[in-house]
Amino acid sequence: KIVLGIETSCDDTAAAVVDETGNVLGEAIHSQTEIHLKAGGIIPPVAQQLHRENIHRIVQEAVSASNLSPSDLSAIATTIKPGLALSLGVGLSFSLQLVNQLKKPFIPIHHMEAHALTIRLTNNVEFPFLVLLISGGHCLLALVQGVSDFLLLGKSLDIAPGDMFDKVARRLSLVKHPECSTMSGGKAIEHLAKQGNKLCFDLKHPMQRAKSCDFSFSGLQSNVNKLITQKEKEEGIEAGQVLSSAADIAASVQHTTARHIARTTYRAISFCQKRSLLSQTNAVLVASGGVASNMYIRKALEVVTDLTQCTLLCPPPKLCTDNGIMIAWNGIERLRAGLGILYNPEGIRYEPKCPLGLDISKEVGEAA
Ligand code: ATP
Numbered sequence: 102k103i104v105l106g107i108e109t110s111c112d113d114t115a116a117a118v119v120d121e122t123g124n125v126l127g128e129a130i131h132s133q134t135e136i137h138l139k140a141g142g143i144i145p146p147v148a149q150q151l152h153r154e155n156i157h158r159i160v161q162e163a164v165s166a167s168n169l170s171p172s173d174l175s176a177i178a179t180t181i182k183p184g185l186a187l188s189l190g191v192g193l194s195f196s197l198q199l200v201n202q203l204k205k206p207f208i209p210i211h212h213m214e215a216h217a218l219t220i221r222l223t224n225n226v227e228f229p230f231l232v233l234l235i236s237g238g239h240c241l242l243a244l245v246q247g248v249s250d251f252l253l254l255g256k257s258l259d260i261a262p263g264d265m266f267d268k269v270a271r272r273l274s275l276v277k278h279p280e281c282s283t284m285s286g287g288k289a290i291e292h293l294a295k296q297g298n299k300l301c302f303d304l305k306h307p308m309q310r311a312k313s314c315d316f317s318f319s320g321l322q323s324n325v326n327k328l329i330t331q332k333e334k335e336e337g338i339e340a341g342q343v344l345s346s347a348a349d350i351a352a353s354v355q356h357t358t359a360r361h362i363a364r365t366t367y368r369a370i371s372f373c374q375k376r377s378l379l380s381q382t383n384a385v386l387v388a389s390g391g392v393a394s395n396m397y398i399r400k401a402l403e404v405v406t407d408l409t410q411c412t413l414l415c416p417p418p419k420l421c422t423d424n425g426i427m428i429a430w431n432g433i434e435r436l437r438a439g440l441g442i443l444y445n446p447e448g449i450r451y452e453p454k455c456p457l458g459l460d461i462s463k464e465v466g467e468a469a
Pocket residue numbers: 111235236237238239262263264266267285286287288291390391392393394395396421422423
């Protein structure tokens with residue numbers, strides 16, 4: 102079995118050809134990040150136009166790198182939810198044309214499910230396992246019980262941690278810092294934090310008394326903003342210049358974030374272990390998404406997995422961010438399980454909003 106995967110849910114046009122054993126036969130990706138960075142955020146019609154300009158080439162590159170002819174494909178798998186409507190639309194209509202032309206089955210893919218199952222391409226991980234997805238656009242904890250069987254334990258009630266890091270980095274003008282001018286916000290914070298004192302500022306911990314597995318980062322963001330404004334006054338500098346206390350602020354915000362994520366993850370593991378949804382002695386926690394590449398946050402998660410006798414696994418960085426490989430792999434998983442394979446996909450629609458799995462976050466909060 103060989104699947105072509107196509108991803109256009111946000112700002113990356115990506116495609117890959119993957120076989121049944123997880124071999125990546127061909128892959129290609131076009132990132133729009135630079136263009137959106139210049140604009141200060143993603144403008145959906147611009148993203149749509151860029152997907153349109155690149156999708157043909159990207160899919161062709163992935164297929165020709167595989168040295169296969171399109172007729173060798175078993176199916177075409179494409180992200181249809183959740184994501185930006187205009188972006189999803191490009192991938193879906195391109196795929197439907199291709200499916201029609203090649204007379205192949207179509208497998209609609211849920212972007213978050215694909216993120217969650219990626220670990221099974223690189224590691225031998227059996228169901229069930231717990232997954233923590235933390236990036237610029239995602240923040241959730243879910244129990245993965247099967248290829249299409251997810252329990253959503255908790256999610257961010259406001260923004261994602263990567264988004265918060267990006268906003269704080271912008272407020273600190275870290276692009277003007279000689280050491281981090283080319284880094285993403287989160288990476289710049291991690292880099293500077295190494296030179297700072299994490300206990301210098303006592304930032305209020307988000308959702309201190311919460312019993313649920315939900316997250317919140319917008320309160321932390323506005324507290325940091327207030328702190329920065331205060332420091333700018335004290336140091337007598339104007340907004341837009343880099344504070345001498347920037348490293349201490351970075352260390353404090355990273356520490357507070359790591360603690361919030363670790364505590365919430367601990368609650369999720371405990372809940373699952375108490376309910377016998379996860380093993381008491383050899384459960385697996387998968388951490389993925391751009392923020393999971395932060396080593397300070399990983400260390401905090403290791404403390405949690407040691408405490409609960411779990412194993413922490415993280416996909417390689419390339420597979421943590423949006424890519425075509427995870428979509429093709431989800432297609433392989435679905436083919437093997439015989440789930441959601443469409444032979445006549447004409448009526449299928451994309452869904453910009455679509456939660457992951459069965460949401461039991463209320464129950465988790467009440468159980469505690
Ligand atoms: P999506 O959420 O749709 O998967 P994304 O572009 O938001 O896509 P990623 O590419 O997975 O997500 O991750 C980018 C985010 O991760 C950015 O917000 C970035 O600041 C953050 N990030 C990257 N490296 C680090 C790091 N070392 N520490 C903390 N955050 C990081």
